[in-house]
Amino acid sequence: MSLFAHQVRADQLIFWRGRESAVFVFLFPVLLFLLLSTVYSGEFEGRPLTDYLVPSLITYGVANTTFGGLAIMLVIRREAGVLKRIRATPLPAATFLGATLCSTLLVFSLQAVAIMLLGRLLYDWHFPAEWPSLLLGFALGALCFAGMGFGAAALIRSAEGASAVVNVLVLPMAFLSGGFGPTRDFPQFLQTIADLLPLTYLVEIVQAAVYDGEPIWEEPVAVLVLLAWGVAGSLIAWRRFGWEPRER
Amino acid sequence: MAAVDVRGLRKSYGGQEAVRGITFALAEGEVFCLLGPNGAGKTTTIEILEGYRTRDAGDVSVLGLDPQRRDRALRERIGVVLQHSESWANVTVTETLRIFAGYYRRPRDVDEVVALVGLDAKRDARVKTLSGGQKRRLDLALALVGDPDLIFLDEPTTGFDPQARRNAWELVRGLRALGKTILLTTHYLDEAQQLADRVAVLRDGVIVSEGTPSELMASSRTEIRYRENGAVKVIATDEPTRLLHELTSRAVAEGRELEELEVRRSSLEDVYLDLLDDTPE
Ligand SMILES: Nc1ncnc2c1ncn2[C@@H]1O[C@H](COP(=O)(O)OP(=O)(O)OP(=O)(O)O)[C@@H](O)[C@H]1O
Numbered sequence: 130m131s132l133f134a135h136q137v138r139a140d141q142l143i144f145w146r147g148r149e150s151a152v153f154v155f156l157f158p159v160l161l162f163l164l165l166s167t168v169y170s171g172e173f174e175g176r177p178l179t180d181y182l183v184p185s186l187i188t189y190g191v192a193n194t195t196f197g198g199l200a201i202m203l204v205i206r207r208e209a210g211v212l213k214r215i216r217a218t219p220l221p222a223a224t225f226l227g228a229t230l231c232s233t234l235l236v237f238s239l240q241a242v243a244i245m246l247l248g249r250l251l252y253d254w255h256f257p258a259e260w261p262s263l264l265l266g267f268a269l270g271a272l273c274f275a276g277m278g279f280g281a282a283a284l285i286r287s288a289e290g291a292s293a294v295v296n297v298l299v300l301p302m303a304f305l306s307g308g309f310g311p312t313r314d315f316p317q318f319l320q321t322i323a324d325l326l327p328l329t330y331l332v333e334i335v336q337a338a339v340y341d342g343e344p345i346w347e348e349p350v351a352v353l354v355l356l357a358w359g360v361a362g363s364l365i366a367w368r369r370f371g372w373e374p375r376e377r
Numbered sequence: 378m379a380a381v382d383v384r385g386l387r388k389s390y391g392g393q394e395a396v397r398g399i400t401f402a403l404a405e406g407e408v409f410c411l412l413g414p415n416g417a418g419k420t421t422t423i424e425i426l427e428g429y430r431t432r433d434a435g436d437v438s439v440l441g442l443d444p445q446r447r448d449r450a451l452r453e454r455i456g457v458v459l460q461h462s463e464s465w466a467n468v469t470v471t472e473t474l475r476i477f478a479g480y481y482r483r484p485r486d487v488d489e490v491v492a493l494v495g496l497d498a499k500r501d502a503r504v505k506t507l508s509g510g511q512k513r514r515l516d517l518a519l520a521l522v523g524d525p526d527l528i529f530l531d532e533p534t535t536g537f538d539p540q541a542r543r544n545a546w547e548l549v550r551g552l553r554a555l556g557k558t559i560l561l562t563t564h565y566l567d568e569a570q571q572l573a574d575r576v577a578v579l580r581d582g583v584i585v586s587e588g589t590p591s592e593l594m595a596s597s598r599t600e601i602r603y604r605e606n607g608a609v610k611v612i613a614t615d616e617p618t619r620l621l622h623e624l625t626s627r628a629v630a631e632g633r634e635l636e637e638l639e640v641r642r643s644s645l646e647d648v649y650l651d652l653l654d655d656t657p658e
C-alpha cells in the first residue's frame with residue numbers, strides 16, 4: 130500500500146473515531162437538510178422545493194466540511210503538537226497535506242451523496258438535466274474552499290479560535306449566499322455583503338445549472354471569483370502554514 | 378565517524394541568545410546526556426539536531442547529514458521524543474503505532490514495541506484514556522517504531538512513576554546494547570548517572586562542564602558531619618581518612634562521643650548544584 134493511501138486511511142480512521150467532529154462536520158449539513166425540507170414545502174420557481182434544497186445544502190456542506198472542518202482539524206492538530214511530531218517522521222509534507230485534502234474531499238463526497246439519497250428517498254429528488262455542471266460546481270467549490278481552509282488554518286492562532294472563527298464565518302455566509310433559502314428579498318446591504326462572499330458564487334453556479342439548465346462555463350465570473358478565493362487561500366497557506374504550536 | 382557532531386552552535390530568538398557557541402560530539406553507540414536548569418537551551422539544541430530549527434551559526438552533522446536540510450533519509454534513521462507532544466485522542470495505542478510504523482521503510486513490529494514500553498495492558502485503549510505517564514510511554518514507543526539508529530529523548534521520563542522510570546532505564550540500556558546512539562536531556566541527576574556514558578552541563582546556552590559521570594564526580598568531596606555542643610559541624614575534605622582519624626582520636630582521648638557522626642560522599646546532584654552556583658552569570 131502506498132504511503133499516500135496509508136495516510137488517507139489513517140485520516141479516515143481518526144476522523145470517524147472523533148465522534149464530535151464527525152457529527153459536526155459530516156452530519157450537521159445532512160440534518161439541516163432534513164430539517165429544512167420538513168419545515169418548508171411547496172414549490173420554488175415552478176419546481177418542487179427539494180430541487181432547491183438538495184443542491185443548496187450541499188453547497189453549505191462544501192463550506193462546512195472542506196473549509197470549516199478542515200481548518201479546525203488542522204489547527205487542533207497543530208496546537209496539540211501532532212503535526213510537529215509527524216514532521217520528524219519520513220512522511221513527506223506534501224503526502225501529509227495531500228492526504229488531508231483527499232480525506233476531507235472523501236467526507237464531503239459521502240455527505241453530498243447522503244443528502245442526494247435522502248432527497249431521492251423522501252422527496253423523489255432527481256438530478257437536473259444539466260447534472261454534469263452541478264457535479265463540476267461541487268468539485269470546483271470543494272477544492273476552492275479547501276484551499277481557503279488551509280489558508281485559514283495558517284492564520285488562526287489557537288484551537289479555541291478555530292471553532293469560533295469557523296462558526297462566525299460559515300453559518301452567516303451560508304445564510305447570506307442563499308444556501309438556506311432565496312435571498313432576493315434581503316435588504317440591499319446584505320446582498321452587497323453577499324456579493325463579496327465566495328459561497329454566493331458557488332450557489333449561483335449550482336442554481337444556474339438547476340433552474341436555467343446553464344452549463345458551468347456560461348458562468349465565467351462566478352468560476353473566476355471562486356478560483357480567486359481558492360488560490361488566495363492556498364497562497365496564504367503556502368507562505369504562512371506552520372507545523373508547530375503557536376500557543377502553549 | 379561521530380553520530381552527532383556539533384561545533385560552535387549558536388541560536389537566538391529575537392535578540393535573545395539561547396545557545397551561545399556550544400561544541401560536543403556523540404560517538405556511535407554512545408549515550409550522551411544534556412543536563413541543565415530550565416531555559417538552559419537543551420530543547421533548543423536538540424530541536425536543531427532533529428531538524429525543527431535552523432541555526433544562526435556553527436556546524437552540525439547528524440549521521441553525516443545536515444539536519445537543517447531535512448533529508449527524508451535522515452528522518453528514516455532518527456527517533457524523536459519531544460518535550461511536549463500529543464497524538465490523536467480517539468485512536469488506540471496499537472492503531473497509533475501502526476499509523477506511525479507505516480511512515481518508515483523498515484519499521485519494528487508494533488506488538489514488540491508495545492511490550493517494550495510496557496503498554497500491553499493498554500494496547501487497545503484509546504489514547505485519551507491513558508494516564509500522563511502512559512502517554513509518555515506511547516511517545517517513547519513512537520520514537521522506537523521506526524527502528525532508528527539515533528534517538529533523541531527530551532525529558533523522556535518526566536511524569537513516570539519510580540517503577541516506570543526504572544523500566545525506561547532498562548529500555549535505554551537495551552537500546553544501547555543494540556548499538557543505538559542516544560541523546561537525552563533530563564532534570565534527574567540519578568538518571569544521567571545511571572544511563573549516560575557522558576554528560577554535558579548546559580547553563581545559559583553554554584556548556585559549563587562535560588565528561589563521564591565519574592569524571593564529574595571526581596570534583597566531588599567527602600563530607601564529615603557531626604554534632605558538637607548542639608551545633609552541626611560539616612567539614613568537606615579531600616583527605617577523609619586522615620581527618621576522620623584526627624577527629625576520632627581527639628574525641629576518644631577526651632572521652633567524648635562524636636554525636637550523629639556521618640561520612641558521605643557528595644552525590645552528582647551536589648556536584649551539579651555546586652557547578653551551577655560557582656559559574657558566574
Ligand atoms: N520559540 C521560542 N521563541 C522565543 N524564545 C524561545 C523559544 N524557544 C525557547 N526560547 C527561549 O530560549 C531559552 C532556552 O529554551 P529551551 O527550551 O531550549 O530550554 P531548556 O533547557 O529545554 O529548558 P527546560 O528544562 O525548561 O525544558 C529560554 O530562555 C526560552 O525562553
Ligand SMILES: [Mg+2]
Nearest residue numbers: 419420421460
Ligand atoms: Mg526543554
